[in-house]
Amino acid sequence: MIQDYDRQRLPPLPVLDVWLAIPDSSDWHGPYTAMVDSGADLTIVPLAFLRQLNAPYLKRVTLRTQWSQRQSVGLYEVDVRLGDLVFPGLDVAGDIASSEILLDRNVLNRLDLRLEGPKLRTHILGE
């Protein structure tokens, strides 16, 4: 699977189409455009998407930034699909403030991924 960067962003941004479903349902919603981001421990999904899915709520956790800001957020469970690859039972943080998905290390660390920066495209090579 190869996908072009989002060239509307400056600098251009690696993005991937993802589908979301409540666990073990295969009732996929999407595609949603997700930013490829390795800066956070876990994937972040707008709360509006999670509410639409009725995603199971797991618990409240704290998100910390490098500037020591702390934010309480809800943790939810979803299945995530990228192309033919399915990742069941992932924990994602609900985001009340944004409409963007950040695909982070709890997903990225399970992917064989290549960022071909000069050609502005992302390759998913497998799991």
Next chain:
Amino acid sequence: MTAMVDDIERELLQTVRQMRATRIAQVLDFARFLISVDPAPVNGEEQELSDWDIQVQQVDQEQRAYERQHKEILAQYRGRYVAMRHGKVIDHDIDRVALRRRIRKQYGNVPFFFTLVEDEPVQTFWMRSPHLVTDET
């Protein structure tokens, strides 16, 4: 209703004034979290909660029960995933997904609190992804 809210606000303020600064920050964090899962209605009237909102509230109650019992649960289940309901550990496993599937199979769509038992009762994740914001004024 307004009078009751005023009383609660006054009591909350008095309580917060007796706390250490770090505790006050935690109260603020939690208040913001509550707003995120259950924002106040714009027109001042109480809105009917959806089933999803009610499940969130129920899981939050379970989480508070977990935090109260954290020391005991840590001693017994450190490093394992637990599922809690009605303030009790119902099941546990080292495999997060297996535990959740087992609980869903047995109890259906009933709200459970799931967590990895660690030294800190509330799990912390890091986010190091700031955005560059252009001042457009």
